[in-house]
Amino acid sequence: MNEIKICVIGLGYVGLPLARLFSTKYKTVGFDMNASRCEALMAGHDTTLEVNDKLLQDAINNHGFVCTTDIELIRDSNFYIVAVPTPVDVNNRPDLRPLLGASETVGKVISKGDIVVYESTVYPGVTEEECIPVVERVSGLRFNQEFYAGYSPERINPGDKEHTVEKIKKVTSGSNPEIADIVDGVYKSVLTNGTHKAPSIKVAEASKIIENSQRDVNIAFMNELAKIFNAMDIDTHDVIEAAATKWNFIKLSPGLVGGHCISVDPYYLIEKAQVYGVLPRVMFAARRLNDGMGAYVANQVIKCMNKKGVLVKDSKILILGITFKENCPDLRNSKIVDVYATLKEYTDNITVYDPWANPIVVKREYGINIISALPESKYDAIILGVAHWQFLEINVRNLLNENGVIYDVKGVLPRNVVDARL
Numbered sequence: 001m002n003e004i005k006i007c008v009i010g011l012g013y014v015g016l017p018l019a020r021l022f023s024t025k026y027k028t029v030g031f032d033m034n035a036s037r038c039e040a041l042m043a044g045h046d047t048t049l050e051v052n053d054k055l056l057q058d059a060i061n062n063h064g065f066v067c068t069t070d071i072e073l074i075r076d077s078n079f080y081i082v083a084v085p086t087p088v089d090v091n092n093r094p095d096l097r098p099l100l101g102a103s104e105t106v107g108k109v110i111s112k113g114d115i116v117v118y119e120s121t122v123y124p125g126v127t128e129e130e131c132i133p134v135v136e137r138v139s140g141l142r143f144n145q146e147f148y149a150g151y152s153p154e155r156i157n158p159g160d161k162e163h164t165v166e167k168i169k170k171v172t173s174g175s176n177p178e179i180a181d182i183v184d185g186v187y188k189s190v191l192t193n194g195t196h197k198a199p200s201i202k203v204a205e206a207s208k209i210i211e212n213s214q215r216d217v218n219i220a221f222m223n224e225l226a227k228i229f230n231a232m233d234i235d236t237h238d239v240i241e242a243a244a245t246k247w248n249f250i251k252l253s254p255g256l257v258g259g260h261c262i263s264v265d266p267y268y269l270i271e272k273a274q275v276y277g278v279l280p281r282v283m284f285a286a287r288r289l290n291d292g293m294g295a296y297v298a299n300q301v302i303k304c305m306n307k308k309g310v311l312v313k314d315s316k317i318l319i320l321g322i323t324f325k326e327n328c329p330d331l332r333n334s335k336i337v338d339v340y341a342t343l344k345e346y347t348d349n350i351t352v353y354d355p356w357a358n359p360i361v362v363k364r365e366y367g368i369n370i371i372s373a374l375p376e377s378k379y380d381a382i383i384l385g386v387a388h389w390q391f392l393e394i395n396v397r398n399l400l401n402e403n404g405v406i407y408d409v410k411g412v413l414p415r416n417v418v419d420a421r422l
Contacts, residue, residue: 004186007031007077007109009102011041011067013260013330014119014154015083017050017165021190023065030067031074031105041067047358049329050158075109079186080116082106082131083154085260092267092287094123096130103131107138110147115174117150117183121265123209123272124202127151128175143175150174150183151201153208158259159328169193173204212265213283218252219262220286223293226254226422230300237411237421253411254422256297256335256385257290258324263333294338297409297422301339301381302346304405304420310380316349318379318399321386322357322370326410329356336385337366339409351375355390381405387412 004026008019011032019030032038040047044057059065066073074080084098099120106116116135118127132143141147152172157163170187172195174180184197198204226236236254244251257263266283273280305312324334336352343350352370354362362370374394378401384391387410396406397417406413408421 002078003027004079005077006079006081006186007074008081008083009074009105010082010084010098010120011037012083012085013048013050013158014156015081016041016046016048017156018081018083018119018154019067020051020055020059020065021166023059023063025190026079026186028059028063028065029074029077030065031069031071032067033069035069038067038069047329048158050156071105071109077109078111078114080106080110080114081119081152082116083119086120086122086264086268087260088264088267094268094271096122096126099126099131100134103134104138107135110135110139110141112141112146113148115148115150115179115183117152119152119154121153121208121212121261121268122205123268124206125272127201127205148175148179149201150179151204152183152187153204153211155211158330159325166190167192170195171198171204171207172196173198173201175201209265209269212261213269216257216262216266216290217282217286218250219255219257220289222252222254223289227296230420230422235421254293256293256324256339256409258333258335259330260332263290263335291335293422294335295342297383297385297407298339298342300420300422301343301383301405301407304407305381308403308405308419310403310405312346314349315347315380316377316401317343317347317351318375318377318382319350319352320354320382320384320391320394320396321388322352322354322362322366322368323386323388326387327356327389329358331357331361331365334366337368339383339385340368351377351379354386354388356388375399379404381407384408384410384413384418386410 006022006026006028008015009031011030019028022028044053082102084102087095089095136143152170155168172184172187174183184195188195229236243249266287270280270283302312322336324330354370355372359370362368380401382396406418408418411421
């Protein structure tokens with residue numbers, strides 16, 4: 001190829017950090033259908049907090065990085081990267097509409113010799129069997145003759161300031177050996193830890209889907225252990241600490257599995273496996289178990305309240321945190337919402353405090369009103385749902401009524417403070 005000109009389609013948690021990084025070396029434009037998102041970014045602020053203002057403003061002012069909704073401004077690119085969401089529908093079936101829509105956008109602007117690389121998490125075969133035909137149909141160009149493709153799965157961990165995009169090792173692939181080398185070279189040029197070039201696009205797709213499916217299964221096992229040991233009145237975290245003294249024990253903790261990856265991606269492989277006549281029983285069981293943990297936590301809180309003689313009906317409950325993970329504003333697939341919904345059957349007096357979450361977005365997505373400042377009321381039960389750093393500095397006992405209950409989902413509060421933990 002001649003001079004690389006990059007366009008990143010989708011400027012969310014994945015696309016924006018990647019586009020910002022590429023802008024330090026290549027002419028880069030970011031494309032997103034959300035006009036308010038583009039306006040905010042061009043004003044120098046990322047509401048996801050994945051790219052700090054200084055880095056974003058440097059990319060715009062010193063490297064010519066542009067965010068736009070205007071398709072004409074991406075037409076002169078020759079290396080398109082698609083980083084749009086891949087959600088599931090209400091029946092947990094893969095929803096490829098954002099991906100196919102982005103492929104249509106690429107098809108409208110792609111030219112002979114150009115490359116399109118997909119980063120969205122998918123089951124093996126989506127790139128070549130679902131997305132590329134759309135690009136061919138819209139563009140009128142022939143795949144692997146007039147335009148080419150690659151796949152490099154995203155590895156963004158929202159809120160993680162250690163494993164940022166430039167530091168991670170990326171898997172790359174291409175639709176033929178020459179294109180694989182080009183794609184690999186482009187990514188390698190901006191990554192400090194290099195790349196792993198997979199032998200095919202399908203291998204790269206499969207590698208991403210099993211990364212998150214493996215974690216889902218492992219956490220499900222820990223959640224199952226938590227249920228067993230809670231029933232036996234044994235502290236699960238004490239058991240894990242003891243077991244972790246063995247050199248080959250994998251130390252994980254039980255918890256609520258939300259977010260855009262672990263709680264969603266396994267469904268893509270589950271769907272595809274059944275097409276081939278394979279019933280993925282372990283993955284099915286893991287998803288079912290992890291999806292039920294929100295209700296389980298709520299019922300454990302109710303059990304603690306009953307044991308201490310605290311009337312559950314119309315009780316005052318404080319939930320600390322509603323984002324899907326600590327120190328991050330990401331609300332996607334938050335399982336704290338399931339805790340809230342179960343407790344709502346018993347009381348309307350539930351307060352949710354989260355200084356990281358946007359109250360407007362929470363209300364729009366979940367219909368829940370939250371507060372952004374520490375409350376002064378007293379509560380019958382307090383649930384630490386997310387380990388935001390602000391919560392670790394609170395004396396939660398000062399917010400508790402006499403005989404009140406503190407339940408620690410994350411296992412981060414001092415043992416002498418809490419009544420129970422997951």
